[in-house]
């Protein structure tokens with residue numbers, strides 16, 4: 001994720017200098033290839049940067065924060081993209097005055113089509129939050145939300161790409177089973193998803209209205225929708241979103 005953010009900023013010519021630190025120096029080649037400077041110690045990075053992104057897995061946070069112990073946070077802005085880790089948890093280690101933005105991005109930011117949600121603690125000024133919003137806006141859309149919704153939002157943008165890919169795979173597998181060439185089904189279905197999303201965004205019509213436009217009385221769409229609802233499709237999605245939020249809450253404990 002760190003590379004996706006950094007390379008996106010470089011591609012968009014966002015005015016900034018980039019530095020990276022990772023305990024696995026094999027990762028450095030990729031970052032150096034986009035002009036980011038390698039730091040061989042965390043302190044080097046902390047000294048060089050005004051805005052510091054934390055992009056390690058949630059289970060690595062304790063050791064990362066321990067490495068930072070005692071380093072003056074000063075006016076630095078910290079941005080964490082970890083699922084489930086609250087600004088309060090980070091402030092308990094970084095110090096109560098630490099400026100912390102919590103972000104939930106998603107992998108489509110690799111193709112500048114990301115969707116990111118942000119919140120900040122009270123130490124962050126509106127200008128600083130706006131700066132972080134500008135960063136993520138280079139890579140797609142970026143919305144500011146309340147921290148109490150940061151765990152629930154993960155199902156909506158952070159994890160949802162995986163569900164979309166699963167959905168595509170299920171349709172392509174279903175097409176194959178009915179004798180349709182896999183690649184052809186993939187092309188037609190992806191275009192159908194793209195076109196449907198464009199309809200939602202450009203017509204201003206609700207999902208329900210657009211469903212009505214596709215569904216002829218007694219026709220094929222009614223058959224596919226009825227069959228999905230008999231399998232409790234909407235309920236399964238809502239259940240899966242609750243599971244996602246619960247997992248984020250567990251990670252944060």
Ligand SMILES: NC(=O)C1=CN([C@@H]2O[C@H](COP(=O)(O)OP(=O)(O)OC[C@H]3O[C@@H](n4cnc5c(N)ncnc54)[C@H](OP(=O)(O)O)[C@@H]3O)[C@@H](O)[C@H]2O)C=CC1
Pocket residue numbers: 001002021022023024027055056057058060063064067081082083104105106107158
């Ligand atoms: N993947 C996604 O779609 C999304 C992920 N996120 C969040 O992004 C974060 C990063 O995920 P991802 O990019 O997949 O993670 P990766 O494991 O790919 O990258 C994290 C890197 O940090 C290194 N690292 C771990 N601990 C330390 C440490 N103490 N000091 C220095 N480097 C360290 C890791 O090394 P090593 O490999 O040795 O552990 C690894 O190279 C997660 O917190 C996740 O919740 C948020 C939104 C979407």
Ligand SMILES: O=C(O)[C@@H]1CCC=N1
Pocket residue numbers: 083154158159
């Ligand atoms: O699976 C995860 O925990 C991370 C957070 C959102 C997407 N990937």
